[in-house]
Amino acid sequence: MNRNAWLAILALLLAVYPLAAGEFYINLASQIFIAAIFAASLNLLVGYGGLPSLGHAAWLGLSAYISAWLFLKMGLGHWATAPLALLATTLIACLFGLIALRATGLGFLMLTLALCQVLWGTAYRWVAVTDGDNGLRGLTRPAPFGISLDDSTAFYYFTLAATVFSIWMIARFVGSPFGAALRGTRDQPRRMGALGHDVWMVRWVTFVYSAFWGAVSGLLFVYYNKYIHPSSLSLTTSAEAILSVIAGGSGTLGGPIIGAAIVVLLKNYVSAYIERWNMLLGFVFVVIVVFMPDGIVPGLRRWWARWKARKVA
Amino acid sequence: MGALESEKGRVTPALQISGLKKAFGGLPAINGITLEVMPGERRLIIGPNGAGKTTLFNLLTGDLRRDAGAVHLFGEDVTRLKPHQRAHLGMARTYQIITLFGKNTLEHNILLSLLGLSADRWDAFRPLARHGRLYEQAREVLKLVGLEHLAARPIAEVSYGERRRVEMAMALAQKPRLLLLDEPFAGLSREERVAVGQLISGIPREVTVVLIEHDMDTALDLAERITVLHYGSVIVEGTRAQVVADPKTREVYLGG
Amino acid sequence: MQFWVIQTLNSLALGGLLFLLASGFSLIFGLMRIANLTHGALFMLGAYFGASILKVVPNLWLAALLGGLAVALLGGLFERLILRKLIGNELGQVLVTLGVAFIIADLCLILWGGDPIPVPTPAALQEPLRFFDLAFPAYRLVVIGIAIATAISLYLLMERTRLGAMIRAGVDDMNMARAVGIPVSRLFTTVFCLGAFLAGAGGIIGGPMLSAYPGLDADMLPLALIVVMLGGVGSLIGAFVGSFIIGFIYTFGIALAPDLAYVILFLPMIVVIAFRPRGLFGRIAA
Numbered sequence: 001m002n003r004n005a006w007l008a009i010l011a012l013l014l015a016v017y018p019l020a021a022g023e024f025y026i027n028l029a030s031q032i033f034i035a036a037i038f039a040a041s042l043n044l045l046v047g048y049g050g051l052p053s054l055g056h057a058a059w060l061g062l063s064a065y066i067s068a069w070l071f072l073k074m075g076l077g078h079w080a081t082a083p084l085a086l087l088a089t090t091l092i093a094c095l096f097g098l099i100a101l102r103a104t105g106l107g108f109l110m111l112t113l114a115l116c117q118v119l120w121g122t123a124y125r126w127v128a129v130t131d132g133d134n135g136l137r138g139l140t141r142p143a144p145f146g147i148s149l150d151d152s153t154a155f156y157y158f159t160l161a162a163t164v165f166s167i168w169m170i171a172r173f174v175g176s177p178f179g180a181a182l183r184g185t186r187d188q189p190r191r192m193g194a195l196g197h198d199v200w201m202v203r204w205v206t207f208v209y210s211a212f213w214g215a216v217s218g219l220l221f222v223y224y225n226k227y228i229h230p231s232s233l234s235l236t237t238s239a240e241a242i243l244s245v246i247a248g249g250s251g252t253l254g255g256p257i258i259g260a261a262i263v264v265l266l267k268n269y270v271s272a273y274i275e276r277w278n279m280l281l282g283f284v285f286v287v288i289v290v291f292m293p294d295g296i297v298p299g300l301r302r303w304w305a306r307w308k309a310r311k312v313a
Numbered sequence: 314m315g316a317l318e319s320e321k322g323r324v325t326p327a328l329q330i331s332g333l334k335k336a337f338g339g340l341p342a343i344n345g346i347t348l349e350v351m352p353g354e355r356r357l358i359i360g361p362n363g364a365g366k367t368t369l370f371n372l373l374t375g376d377l378r379r380d381a382g383a384v385h386l387f388g389e390d391v392t393r394l395k396p397h398q399r400a401h402l403g404m405a406r407t408y409q410i411i412t413l414f415g416k417n418t419l420e421h422n423i424l425l426s427l428l429g430l431s432a433d434r435w436d437a438f439r440p441l442a443r444h445g446r447l448y449e450q451a452r453e454v455l456k457l458v459g460l461e462h463l464a465a466r467p468i469a470e471v472s473y474g475e476r477r478r479v480e481m482a483m484a485l486a487q488k489p490r491l492l493l494l495d496e497p498f499a500g501l502s503r504e505e506r507v508a509v510g511q512l513i514s515g516i517p518r519e520v521t522v523v524l525i526e527h528d529m530d531t532a533l534d535l536a537e538r539i540t541v542l543h544y545g546s547v548i549v550e551g552t553r554a555q556v557v558a559d560p561k562t563r564e565v566y567l568g569g
Numbered sequence: 570m571q572f573w574v575i576q577t578l579n580s581l582a583l584g585g586l587l588f589l590l591a592s593g594f595s596l597i598f599g600l601m602r603i604a605n606l607t608h609g610a611l612f613m614l615g616a617y618f619g620a621s622i623l624k625v626v627p628n629l630w631l632a633a634l635l636g637g638l639a640v641a642l643l644g645g646l647f648e649r650l651i652l653r654k655l656i657g658n659e660l661g662q663v664l665v666t667l668g669v670a671f672i673i674a675d676l677c678l679i680l681w682g683g684d685p686i687p688v689p690t691p692a693a694l695q696e697p698l699r700f701f702d703l704a705f706p707a708y709r710l711v712v713i714g715i716a717i718a719t720a721i722s723l724y725l726l727m728e729r730t731r732l733g734a735m736i737r738a739g740v741d742d743m744n745m746a747r748a749v750g751i752p753v754s755r756l757f758t759t760v761f762c763l764g765a766f767l768a769g770a771g772g773i774i775g776g777p778m779l780s781a782y783p784g785l786d787a788d789m790l791p792l793a794l795i796v797v798m799l800g801g802v803g804s805l806i807g808a809f810v811g812s813f814i815i816g817f818i819y820t821f822g823i824a825l826a827p828d829l830a831y832v833i834l835f836l837p838m839i840v841v842i843a844f845r846p847r848g849l850f851g852r853i854a855a
Contacts, residue, residue, distance in 0.1 A: 103842075284668070
């Protein structure tokens with residue numbers, strides 16, 4: 001069966017899922033969608049760009065906080081807070097990108113980590129704006145075309161649509177000439193420069209684009225929870241995203257989505273039994289990096305290829 | 314030979330290096346090199362290992378920053394320009410150590426080269442596959458180096474000799490005015506050397522070619538003028554005959 | 570006036586602690602090209618070890634020594650058993666250090682609970698020194714002294730000993746160092762243990778000022794990163810200067826503009842990185 005057939009089946013399953021599943025599982029699916037966009041946006045940098053970032057939580061947190069603040073303190077409606085939050089976050093990303101891209105590799109990683117930690121610390125301390133450790137509550141979900149999204153099924157379809165759109169946009173980006181150039185800069189940056197590509201610009205544009213979709217996931221995040229807390233800007237959040245990317249398989253489109261699903265499921269199920277999510281996250285990190293560095297999707301692909309080869313032989 | 318006349322009635326050199334210097338942590342690698350390559354010329358830069366040849370190329374392409382001196386490309390000062398800017402002004406190079414995109418096909422490699430100078434490289438939405446014209450151009454370039462039949466093969470699966478030819482194709486795809494070839498014969502068998510040699514001789518005169526080699530015999534036929542480097546300085550320069558006859562050349566290769 | 574004295578001493582003392590933390594981080598990064606994100610957790614672990622050891626051995630300095638050694642031992646095991654398997658996989662190494670940092674943080678939470686554990690100031694240093702009507706908290710002065718002593722020791726180590734020469738060679742050019750016969754793998758373990766020791770001991774020495782609390786690792790790690798990026802990777806002078814700059818900015822920032830202390834904190838790093846990506850004294854770009 002070809003890929004389109006599989007996608008069609010997947011689409012059908014996703015469409016009828018809420019009819020079969022209970023509310024808890026519908027909400028779980030919504031969480032997975034949000035995490036999938038978050039991870040897929042990070043993958044643009046990590047997998048396709050070769051730029052490891054440990055500060056991706058910045059975009060989720062910034063857009064969530066800005067949207068919440070505009071709503072609570074300025075009384076703006078969602079039709080205004082959403083684009084403004086996205087715009088503001090993207091502008092900040094433009095600025096952060098200028099700083100972070102002064103380095104590559106580990107330097108880039110440390111810069112993104114430090115920058116995001118600064119936002120995290122500021123979220124705790126700038127109590128006048130963020131209400132510190134209390135977080136911002138009393139938020140609402142938008143009501144597009146008058147349909148309330150407070151119902152978990154309605155929110156599920158809304159998020160599903162947003163996810164499909166986001167992943168599609170990211171896929172187009174990756175499959176375009178720019179995406180090919182991006183992968184080129186990951187593999188042979190010096191050569192790409194000699195060929196005429198402005199490597200810095202390619203990276204910076206990707207940084208900003210990746211931040212934009214991270215911000216989109218932030219909006220969905222704050223709509224889902226109706227609450228935002230500084231912990232969403234923590235290193236743990238960024239770590240979960242990068243774990244999703246590498247566990248699923250960086251440099252593929254499906255990898256981060258599967259990785260995100262695994263992380264969300266793990267978090268939800270295991271949290272019921274083990275209180276220490278961070279410790280488990282740490283263990284999973286070590287296990288994946290040491291034993292499955294390519295991630296699950298490439299691993300599965302290899303087994304699939306081997307299985308098919310065996311059938312022919 | 315196309316001549317670009319300046320007001321003084323002099324032909325503008327394709328490449329003009331003035332007083333170029335580069336030191337690594339106190340150790341001088343390039344010791345004040347001045348030379349000119351005229352448009353359409355075939356220049357061979359030769360010297361034993363460690364003479365500074367690849368460092369010179371890296372300075373020319375902008376991969377390394379110079380300590381002192383200037384580089385002019387067809388009269389324009391490119392000394393402060395970044396590598397990609399120099400590429401847009403017509404400079405192209407091949408690498409001594411093959412740096413292709415190993416996991417991609419030959420066709421894709423050439424595509425990346427073509428994209429480097431094409432406005433299409435900023436297209437972040439339309440699928441690459443839809444840019445049919447680029448694919449046609451890529452095939453044309455592969456035909457030039459006789460590798461069209463391998464277009465869909467990944468680089469990792471073709472032979473070393475074929476990869477060397479892809480290196481050449483990458484640079485030719487840029488339709489350069491100045492082509493820098495860094496040891497294009499390295500590691501090749503007899504037949505492969507002949508093939509690559511023919512490729513180089515076949516390059517049209519609009520392209521100025523500067524070749525690096527450390528093995529004199531291989532590249533001698535291709536060169537019109539030769540510059541001999543030793544310890545980062547120009548020791549001998551002149552026509553083939555002049556350089557071969559000069560005792561300093563032999564000293565550099567056989568003596569100290 | 571008293572306010573400025575206290576804040577200045579606090580700044581210097583924090584700078585001293587940061588130096589203990591950042592010097593190890595910088596050495597490990599410079600030599601092994603590993604961004605050891607476990608470093609903040611090692612500092613915190615040291616603080617907790619110290620608090621516990623002090624219950625049995627009521628001497629802070631002895632506790633710092635023992636705690637530092639314990640953390641060094643754990644660090645060495647981590648390097649040998651896990652990091653060693655990931656040579657060449659730079660991103661993998663960093664992620665693994667992050668994973669272990671998380672594990673250590675939660676282990677500390679399990680073992681020592683969620684409440685901050687105060688570390689008592691040594692009795693001899695509880696009285697402030699008095700000069701000209703001003704009180705100088707004695708312990709802060711001692712911490713500054715320890716930091717300076719450590720800086721001098723590290724300098725001597727790097728410049729005057731064979732070990733230091735090997736480290737410097739490795740930082741400059743790893744392949745060359747190997748070619749010359751330097752036992753790289755033993756060197757790596759040694760340096761990692763050294764860095765871990767400094768972090769762990771630093772945690773205990775910082776105990777009377779900061780105490781041991783969950784989240785200490787997350788508070789200290791970004792400071793260490795900023796110091797190293799500001800001062801330059803692999804540079805001890807950079808770590809020294811950077812530590813005190815950040816110590817001052819952080820302390821005065823918190824005192825004068827607590828809401829935005831974090832933003833003020835990373836301004837110098839941004840300014841420096843914008844103009845010199847390798848930091849003030851670094852020789853390699855990160």
